[in-house]
Amino acid sequence: MTINHHPDDATIMAQAAGVLGEGFSLVVAAHMERCPRCLERLAEAEALGGELLAELPAAEMAGAGLGDVWQRIHEAPAAEPPKLRRPSSSDGLPAVLTPYLDGGLASVRWRSLVPGIRQHVLHGIDSGRGSVRLLGIAPGITIPHHTHGGGEMTLILKGSYVDEIGRFQAGDLADLDPSVHHQPVADTGEDCICLIATDERLRFSGMFSRMLQPLIGI
Ligand SMILES: [Zn+2]
Known part of the structure; x- marks a missing residue:
């Protein structure tokens, strides 16, 4: 299967941060069941979030924008994106x-x-x-x-x-x-x-x- 259209970077970062809405998050997770490219980018975004949290002073993270998003990773561990699994059905229905x-x-x-x-x-x-x-x-x-x-x-x-x-x-x-x-x-x-x-x-x-x-x- 060749996949040509993917979520944009801001969407993947929001998914990594657990701040994407539940409906959008479900669609992105369903896409990633079939898309190694985006799964890799999600892992990179999660790693980047961890690095930013480690490097940025707390005062900067509290600002608006990206720092704010990554801070929310830290503050909201319960808001993780859906677990990524392989498709479980043979008729094209994503596992999520x-x-x-x-x-x-x-x-x-x-x-x-x-x-x-x-x-x-x-x-x-x-x-x-x-x-x-x-x-x-x-x-x-x-x-x-x-x-x-x-x-x-x-x-x-x-x-x-x-x-x-x-x-x-x-x-x-x-x-x-x-x-x-x-x-x-x-x-x-x-x-x-x-x-x-x-x-x-x-x-x-x-x-x-x-x-x-x-x-x-x-
Ligand atoms: Zn993709």
Whole structure:
């Protein structure tokens, strides 16, 4: 498997520090089950955190920014990221999702939103005003153009899609900040199954899309 899209460095550092939101942290951990590159960078970030804690005077660590993040590693040992494990299911479901979907992807109780788009919301995950959900997109179907009130993190579990940023295949993670405006199109012969975490509601543009908003609720 070739993975071309990864979480950005700030996300990996936040994961190492245990300060990423629970929903985003779950998506990053699911990506890392398949991505040795990011697992290595996580280890580096954790090591860097330890070094900074050892070298910086306490007064500097108390300031804003990176020092503050690393200080929170020190102060909040309970906020560790999810344990990284190898995928336990053969159908592409990351191991970190098995507590929410113990029957694997095959057991997901999908809800159809519009023809070609189905979703399943994962409950019991703290995501602020956002959510963590699985989205199934049939080949050739387009997710309406939208931007984000907050961040959006999407991990491709099966199939692939194309948007303004590029082509995203199984294992790829799209780490989008609020400025990104995109319109993914599922592009292969099989459904594209994604794990999506947000911390705010998405904002659709265009009248048709705005009419869809209450229905989709993402
Ligand atoms: Zn990666």
